[in-house]
Amino acid sequence: MLEKVVKKREFILLVSLVSLIVIVGLRSPRFLSIGNFRDIMDDTALLAMVAIGQFMVILIAGIDLSVGAGVALTGMSVALLHQYYPGIPIFVIVLLSILIGFLLGSFNGILVSLLRIPPIIVTLATMGIYRGFVALISGGRWVSAHEMSDAFRNLPRGGFLGVSNLLLVAILCVIIFGIFLKYTRTGREIYAVGGNEIASRYVGINLKKIKYLPFMIAGSIYGLAGLLWVARYASAQSDTAMGFELVVIAACVVGGVSIFGGSGTTLGVVLGVLFLGIINNALTQVKVSPFWQMALQGLIILVAVIVNTVMEKRTQKLVTKRRNL
Amino acid sequence: MVTNKLLKAGRDITSKSEPILELRGICKYFGGVHALEDVGLELYPDEILALVGDNGAGKSTLIKIIAGVYQPDKGEVLMEGKEIEIRSPRASMDLRIETVYQELALVDKLDVVENIFLGRPLTKFRWFVNRKRMVAETVDILKRLKISIPSLKEPVQNLSGGQRQALAVGRAIAWSGRIVILDEPTAALGVEETRKTLALIKQIKEQGASVIVISHNLRHIFEVSDRIIVLRGGRRVGSRIKSKTNIDEIVKLITGSL
């Protein structure tokens, strides 16, 4: 009984997602075509990847505000590298992007776990620092389409069976880290630390490792995302992915991840991502005035967080009721 | 020197065997605060030792040193006569010392099974958790300890206080600790739940482990313990065999009016 209520959160999200698709589909039948669906998936893929990283960070009761700046910094770095050394093979570029992201994320993680600075402060600071470095290394200039090779620009688009590399990478991220969180020892320790840090310390969980790991993984993911981002839009700019961090956090929150850490599911995050992704795409297609887009996004986040809280409270009430019996 | 005398006295009373765990001259400072000053403790096999004292007397600090949460600034720790260092909670667990904390070391949002195996899950292929075996073992443990919990898949935040306490104690027993430390196991429990918990503590002893228990409730202490050590202001002020003392004397030791 109780379990059903808890599971219902994902269910509600799924139902609203489906009804959203139906409503939009009724207004614009083209929306329901397979081709369109694939486009939406491609478009949401970057958000999904990065959201999985953010999800892990929020699980340990952290938050990563450096996401947008990190995407921009890795994107700009690899684009510049590619521009000046076109000879570097693409797979090396891919590895480099992950490495740069790994370093940026590790910096966050080390400050949080070793120096014990609150994550919100660390990432607020590194957001400014990373964004600043984007401008410094590029000197304010852009890397444009013709400065990228075809192989570079087609990186996110290629793929097989009609599934783009971009989507493939996102799906892989979701599956790998979904399994990691649910079935591995370290994954469960992430939940444990987020749920009760003191208890976790007392049972000998390596807090330093568990508090570092999510930032490191989130960094590596957004590193790769940075490369895919600049390749997809064939342009690296100083304000790439500006404000992206808040959209990513919003996707997690809509997906039912508790901002206090310790609870949330990969499935929920994926649904949250799809919800925001579809809203972003659907609005332009049902010809809603573009000026309403941001307000609607805000409204949806608001409704989602209220629904989450109300459901949580109902569960609590049921528990007390049962205890009194 | 006073402590040494007391130590000797303690040993004389129950000299039938060597202590399984012994702490000598432990000091611990937090900044300028003396949390512990030259404190000794000895724990014998098959013994329930009670640690009493007023708030701030140093009980929690002392057990956290045994549990590896804190490192002493001075003093030595001996296990079965050999000097050891307990550098981390993990090291303490490896020595088969199990601690049940006052703050209830449970993760509310995780379920019963995961809480029983918190920090040391059964694994397969090295990295993956073996959920199936963990569930089976949990059922076993709960049956053995006669703890009834409606659903193993439920987050423990949905359990009652007594169930949670039983779970925490059960976890310590399940890991067949040689030494089980209980910090305020009966605080915030109802009458019936307290009775069950005290029975559980006796059960630990029957399983062949030694117990250190901290409590403010002297009636509970007198019900379960064999021996009582009293701390005051970070110092050890007395050790008494339960059968040779009474609540009155202990209260006087605690308040310093003896």
Added chain:
Amino acid sequence: MKKLLMVLMAVILVVGMVSSGALAKVRIAMVVKNLGNAFFEACRDGGLEAIGLGEDIELIFRGPITPTAEGQIEIIDSLIAQKVEAIAISANDPTALVPIARTAMAAGIKVISFDSGIAEGGRILQLDPSGPEFIGRQQVQIIAEMIGYKGEIAILSATSQATNQNIWIGWMEEELKEPAYKDMKLVATVYGDDLSDKSYREAMGLFKSYPNLKGIISPTTVGVAATGKALEDEGLSGVIELTGLGLPSEMKQYILNGTCKKMALWNPIELGYSATYIAYKLVTGEIKGEVGEVMSVGKMGDITIGEGGTAVMAEPYVFDKSNIEKFAAIY
């Protein structure tokens, strides 16, 4: 440690010398809408070229991180405090900058605006890269020619608040009222906020919502490049025609592969050059800034100050396959 201190001392000394040395120079500040914008980086290059003319000129290039009026006000404020001689601004808000610009002029600083103007009263003159009317009409003419004067078109602009773009779009709508375009229909105006990802998404949205779409005008550098990429990705190159205002270097790819056969832009280097040049000559007094005055602007030749203190530089240059390579190498 000692080394560090010495380096620090040296840095302070050098900076101190530069700033005190600067006192003797004519300092011209170029304030742009935001930093990290390739268009304005090219304007800066032009400005640098202009100050190369004299030994005694220094160019200060500034811009806020996000394109807001508050950010520009803060910058102008610091420029007033360091008593620069002239400021050339591309304004994020024509009216919001008037008070601070007046303060600057009261302090004896020559203030002009270029690209995106400050309202009258807040500057000595405004240098339009090209007449807004001409830009708007030309865009429609180019797209009409591409699609054979028939079919649905859409506009993908920068932010909904972009002053220039809104004026140009106004003129595009005017032009579309001409009888020649009776078979053409403007079906939508959307905003990509000058962000690649959003522009790309909006372009995709246009393809989906208007299956009969024949052409897109994107009068902004980020937008036109993102639309080019979206068309290419969807395999719609040649199906939907694209034109707009874009930097040749950003657009080279799409012009060469035929996604965007033609697009226009003025030369931002020349724009930056002219703005800096005029600002300098205002300081030296060789240009007065009066309506009707014919300014001689170095390599650009003569520019006349027209009604409302607005000077129009030149017509937008149209780029296609034949000339893109050459210009892409420059800006």
Added chain:
Amino acid sequence: MNSTRKMPIWRILMQWEVILFFMFVAMIVVNSSLSPYFLDSNNILRTTFNFMEKAIIVLPMMFIIICGDIDISVAGIIALASSFMGLASQHLGVGTPALIFIGLLTGLSVGALNGLIITKIGVPAIAVTLAGFFLFRGIAYAMLGDMAVTTYPESFAYLGQGYIGNTRVPFELVVFIILAIIFGIVLHKTTYGLNLFAIGNNSTAARFFGINVNRIRFFNFALIGLLSGLASVLLTSRIGSTRPNIASGWELEIIVIVVLGGVSIFGGAGNILGVVISIFMVGLARFGMGLINVPGIVMNIVMGFLLLIAVLLPGSLRQLQSKILTKQQQR
């Protein structure tokens, strides 16, 4: 034991406000050595215009963070309040008093709405205000679209641009100083302030002591709404124009200033002195860097490192202190 002894000098020096004050002095020294224009009272007074609106929101943000909450919707509230004022001015032609009223009322009601959802439904503050971040600015976009309001009555301009009498003291600065004094007194001398600390340290305990935690939290959010409304009035008056992108990015800057001022992000600690020093340090550092024409983006990097130091330094000093004490005990 220690209380009977006098506080040793090195422990006073380790107080964050003291460190901050020295950093402030160092900043002044460095800046004035870098630019001859820095230590000019006129310049300094005028540059306060650029950060007083932020400073006004910093004050209630201090309350909110001390309480263990956070509000990232403040810049959205500014945009929304400014849009309402703009529409009222444009369509109804209302006068200055009515505009002020509209601005304050919008801020207050939006803040109260945040507070209601946070305290009545129990949604975490960060989640509610994250939604508000999108929602409030979103509504501003929905209302204004591609319009910008620039028609404000002339008397309205005084609020954000005026000086007190014939002096060089900006009206905004005086408003801030009065507010800072009030907030300082409330924080340190009233039960309300004590309650804030109590809640921030342990809200459960505070509840047991009979503090109406939710009422205070609600009041905080209503207050920050009201003052964001005030900031919106001043900012709108200062730039004389309303666009939906007004004040974008301010929320994080405001939080940085609060934390830099020594307020613990976990709540329960902080004081007015540190926060006020922090406001002026950040504001004047920006001004100083502007004077030597360092791009704003570099300022971001500096602010980032400052923020890390702000959190790291007091902690490591405390650790050092505790280590020294422990060593002394052991001897």
